[in-house]
Amino acid sequence: MIEEVLIPKLGVVTDIRIDTPDVKTFRVVAPDGKKVFEHIPGQCAMLSIPGVGEAMFSITSSPTNTEFMEFSIKKCGCLTDWLHHMEVGQQVTIRGPYGNGFPVDTVFKGKNLLFIAGGIGLAPLRSVINYVRHYRDSYGTIDIVYGSRSMDDLVDYKEIINEWCVEEGVNVHLTIDREQEGWDGHVGFVPNYVKELGFDTNKTVIICGPPIMIKFTLAGLSELGFDKTQVFTTMELKMKCGVGKCGRCNIGSKYVCKDGPVFRCDELDELPNEY
Amino acid sequence: MVKISFEKLNSLFEKISEKYDLFVPTKKNDGQSYFEKWEQGKTVSDDLNTVRSAKDFFFPQHEDIVSFKLDGKNIEITDERREVRPFVMFGVRACDVRSFSILDKVFLSEPVDTFYKAKREKGIVISLACQKPSETCFCTTFGIDPTEPEGDIRAWKGNDCYYLEGVTEKGNALLSELSLEECDRTEVDAQIENTKKILDRLPLGKLDTDSFGGDKLKELFDSEKWASLSESCLGCGTCTFVCPTCQCYDIKDFETGHGVKRYRCWDSCMYSDFTKMAHGNPRLTQLERFRQRFMHKLVYFPANNSGEFGCVGCGRCLNKCPISMNIVKVMKTLKGEN
Numbered sequence A: 001m002i003e004e005v006l007i008p009k010l011g012v013v014t015d016i017r018i019d020t021p022d023v024k025t026f027r028v029v030a031p032d033g034k035k036v037f038e039h040i041p042g043q044c045a046m047l048s049i050p051g052v053g054e055a056m057f058s059i060t061s062s063p064t065n066t067e068f069m070e071f072s073i074k075k076c077g078c079l080t081d082w083l084h085h086m087e088v089g090q091q092v093t094i095r096g097p098y099g100n101g102f103p104v105d106t107v108f109k110g111k112n113l114l115f116i117a118g119g120i121g122l123a124p125l126r127s128v129i130n131y132v133r134h135y136r137d138s139y140g141t142i143d144i145v146y147g148s149r150s151m152d153d154l155v156d157y158k159e160i161i162n163e164w165c166v167e168e169g170v171n172v173h174l175t176i177d178r179e180q181e182g183w184d185g186h187v188g189f190v191p192n193y194v195k196e197l198g199f200d201t202n203k204t205v206i207i208c209g210p211p212i213m214i215k216f217t218l219a220g221l222s223e224l225g226f227d228k229t230q231v232f233t234t235m236e237l238k239m240k241c242g243v244g245k246c247g248r249c250n251i252g253s254k255y256v257c258k259d260g261p262v263f264r265c266d267e268l269d270e271l272p273n274e275y
Numbered sequence B: 001m002v003k004i005s006f007e008k009l010n011s012l013f014e015k016i017s018e019k020y021d022l023f024v025p026t027k028k029n030d031g032q033s034y035f036e037k038w039e040q041g042k043t044v045s046d047d048l049n050t051v052r053s054a055k056d057f058f059f060p061q062h063e064d065i066v067s068f069k070l071d072g073k074n075i076e077i078t079d080e081r082r083e084v085r086p087f088v089m090f091g092v093r094a095c096d097v098r099s100f101s102i103l104d105k106v107f108l109s110e111p112v113d114t115f116y117k118a119k120r121e122k123g124i125v126i127s128l129a130c131q132k133p134s135e136t137c138f139c140t141t142f143g144i145d146p147t148e149p150e151g152d153i154r155a156w157k158g159n160d161c162y163y164l165e166g167v168t169e170k171g172n173a174l175l176s177e178l179s180l181e182e183c184d185r186t187e188v189d190a191q192i193e194n195t196k197k198i199l200d201r202l203p204l205g206k207l208d209t210d211s212f213g214g215d216k217l218k219e220l221f222d223s224e225k226w227a228s229l230s231e232s233c234l235g236c237g238t239c240t241f242v243c244p245t246c247q248c249y250d251i252k253d254f255e256t257g258h259g260v261k262r263y264r265c266w267d268s269c270m271y272s273d274f275t276k277m278a279h280g281n282p283r284l285t286q287l288e289r290f291r292q293r294f295m296h297k298l299v300y301f302p303a304n305n306s307g308e309f310g311c312v313g314c315g316r317c318l319n320k321c322p323i324s325m326n327i328v329k330v331m332k333t334l335k336g337e338n
């Protein structure tokens, strides 16, 4: 019979990393040990535990990783609770990839890139960051502003410190909301930090985080002289099918699962404010 | 054109039933019509609307997708798609037939919905021309001609016979299997002319659609009228379930006792949990949900489908809404006519 998108494939969890008190990163491969499918940075997949639920998660690993996919998942409901309790070796069902992904091979090519993330919002950006790091010569400067509530809430902290921070031409700016013992980095909210850092507008911005953070950061960027056409973000709405048919995830005439989740900020302005 | 007399209709249906599951609209004890599998003794109802639209044939209220067996950490996945038996639907009205092409745009666009496609391929639609369109009919607003409905075969009910005309290859193939008596169009043409006169006088037959469409998105979305329009909506979802073009669905899991079945079922944008996530809901009140239903039909669907509206004017939502709200009132109010 011909393939049906709603019928999932099998995945096996081969590694579980505890990132923060409420975020874990799961490594998933097919039962034969290979990758379940290929993807573009910014695309998502439907993960499920039968009987518990199915939900959309962004793929946090880069497509340049040829061995496995990773998902950084925050505990916030029934399915994610279950996922947080599972052990290595657990099978899950997986289908995808869904969505448009970031234009890494077109618009972003040759550009200076500024990544801005808050909290779990780093998850979808990590795929892009590691992708452009892999093809370093195809892109200009890379700046990363990443903030979280506390030091313990920074996702992927080890990779940030051991890989991103030491790489030449990659500038990492970390911040946490409040002073904390053992933290000698910047303290303050992401939107203010971005303004303080005062970036040159010769950059393409990729932003992801809580809606309120995005709202204030966009305002700050516009003060700095950035245009909305330079800013890309990724959206999150409730999803069921992932392919623009179940009618659930639309903002106006656009389906986030199919036409998104990546939007240029001026495109979002064209849509009704219902997200 | 061929014809079949009323006396011989039963034997025709019998013949069709040998190879196909045949469905016809029949009146039930509640006085309303439903599509049911034909068997001796069942007669074709003349009602314009069946309670449930004909979309059920291709997009049933619920259908199984997959089943899972869980064994420790392992999962076994079984495809629950089933072979579809060829079937014939007799007596589908023009509005419902058009709804199929609207659903096609959703389910047959890439990636194709194979559940829908399998049924669509195995189904033969015999449409039936309307003779006495009702006051709540407004298919003509959307360019539908109920005197000459689309379908694989179209039929007209004459004084003592049904007239049939093949439209598609599939339809012609079935007609040739049935070897019916050739005839001329005289009675049919007279009937069409007569029905057209009635259509011209229908109160809702020529609603103005110029104020709607993909390019009116912002102004209609921001209209102040949504508040009063949605004020009494119960959020019952009736309008979405009876609507032949509503296609929203949910995917759910069900513990069977020896495994898990995953099925899809109709859902409604009118329900409060439709877009609810663990961390919030973009459509918090009934106003937003109500607006979504009508914006989808009148703005979003045309925006994505070269101007075609997502309503076929069947009138079901006019007849069934418990608070008498409906798409016609919405259109008129948004245009400032109410």
Ligand code: SF4
Pocket (backbone or CB within 6 Å): B239, B242, B243, B244, B245, B246, B297, B310, B311, B312, B313, B314, B315, B316, B317, B318, B327
């Ligand atoms: S919106 Fe109402 S009139 Fe239009 S197709 Fe749906 S049920 Fe029929």
Ligand code: SF4
Pocket (backbone or CB within 6 Å): B232, B233, B234, B235, B236, B237, B238, B239, B240, B270, B320, B321, B322, B323, B324, B325, B326
């Ligand atoms: S418009 Fe009417 S039928 Fe539809 S949900 Fe509201 S009350 Fe129910």
Ligand code: FES
Pocket (backbone or CB within 6 Å): A238, A239, A240, A241, A242, A243, A244, A245, A246, A247, A248, A249, A250, A255, A256, A257, A258
């Ligand atoms: S998740 Fe079904 S339409 Fe987007």
